[in-house]
Amino acid sequence: MKTMIKNVILSTLAIAVLAGCSGKKDSDKDTSVVEAIPVKVQKLEKENIARTLDYTANLQADEQVYYAPAATGRIEKIYVEVGDRIKKGQLLVEMDRTNLQQAEVQLKNLETEYNRAKMLNETQSISNQAYDAAVTQYEVAKSNVDFLKENTRMLAPFNGVVTGKYFENGEVYTGAAFGGASKPSIIAIEKINPLKAYVNLSEQYFLSVKKGTKVELKSNLYPDRIFEGQVSIVYPTIDPASRTFTVEVKIPNDDEALRPGMYGTINFFIGNTETVVVPAIAVLKLQGANDRYVFINKDGKAKRVSVNLGKRFEDKIELISDEIQEGDELIVVGQGRVIDGSPITITQ
Known part of the structure; x- marks a missing residue:
């Protein structure tokens, strides 16, 4: 009887051990299967885009005159006030x-x-x-x-605006700066159409930027507007200290939306080039650093590629990297869910 009970106990233990081993094998089998992550890809192609140089600059009046007679004398009448628009030939001051x-x-x-x-x-x-x-x-x-x-x-020499008034009717103009004027003058006038800006460019662009080169001005005050202009003067010498040369840019200002003293970004168009441009959303940023990277499809797996960013074109951006080639498949949807080496499945 005791022998029979012992055999039953041993049989039960054997079955339990076998069941445990079988369960472990099934568990190991389940964890070894990695599910492919669905993604969408875009084949990389080179696009013909404009090469631009971006520089910041302050706008200036095309002409600025501190207006005064050549001789001293009593001012009979000043016909304008600060802010008045003036026309060429208009009577401004009578002595x-x-x-x-x-x-x-x-x-x-x-x-x-x-x-x-x-x-x-x-x-x-x-x-x-x-x-x-x-x-x-x-x-x-x-x-x-x-x-x-x-x-x-004293007649207006050009169309413009009065920007300063330093005397009143009946006062004597003495030939000295007075009333806050930086130069001896009765009034100050400026021509604000067009406006101009002076920009110092790196010497490497000396042969690329010429008189007539097209430019675009962008101002934070008008985020939805682009003001077109062109290079009017290229100064013929290069500063040996800064290795730069100066150009003058003219920006038409027919509606006088721009004003002297405004700050903006000027884009110089210096030709076209072929480069890889991708949706900006496809580019990822490493947390805690400024490193940028993308994922491409490499034999059914995600491959991480470090990139540098070039010019931005609205919702697209130029990619610069020796590891990507024309024809590569860039992951543009699902890239945030993969890591380097993740199996992927491409969806439409």
């Missing part, structure tokens, strides 16, 4: 006319003498010396009147 009126009277008298000398000279009734003296006096007086007219009635 006291006393000196002009005296000069005009003198010119009239000398003109009479000149005409008389001219008639006498035709009949050879006047010496050459006397005739030359009459002509000289008349021409000097005429030049003086022209000079005083220009400095008595």
Whole structure:
């Protein structure tokens, strides 16, 4: 009886051990199976894109004039205020006319003498010396009147805007800077269409940037606008200290949306090139670092590739890497779920 009970116990233990071993094998078999991750891919192709140089710059007025007469005198009337738009030829300031009126009277008298000398000279009734003296006096007086007219009635030299006013009607202009002006002047005017900017470019682009090179200006004040312009001057020398050369850029400003002093980014278009451009969302960033990488399909597995970023084009970005080639399949959906070596299955 005891022997029978012992055999039953041993049989039960054997079955339990066998069951445990079988369960372990099944468990090992289950954990060894790795499910492929579904992803979407895009075949890499080179695209023809514009090569650009991006530089920041401050905008300046195309012309700026601190307007003042050549001689001191009392200000009769100032016809404009700060912020007024002006047209070329418009009367801006009128000075006291006393000196002009005296000069005009003198010119009239000398003109009479000149005409008389001219008639006498035709009949050879006047010496050459006397005739030359009459002509000289008349021409000097005429030049003086022209000079005083220009400095008595001060006209706008261009279309623009008044940016400063430093005197009031009836005050005496002394020829010194006054009222906050940085230079001796009664008013300050600026031509703001077009605007210009000076940019210092690296010498490596000296042969690429020429007069007429197209540019685009972007301003944070107008995120949805692009202002087109072109290079107007390329300065012919290179600064040996900074290894840069200077260019002047002109930006049309017909609606006067831009203003002198504004800050913006200027893109210089220096030709076209073929390069790999991909959706920006496909590029991943390593946490805690600035390293960027993408995943490509390599024989059914995800392969991680480190990349450098080039130019951005709206929702696309240029990839720079020796490890990617035209024709490679870039993972563009599901890349956040894979790691290097993960099996993948491509879905449509």
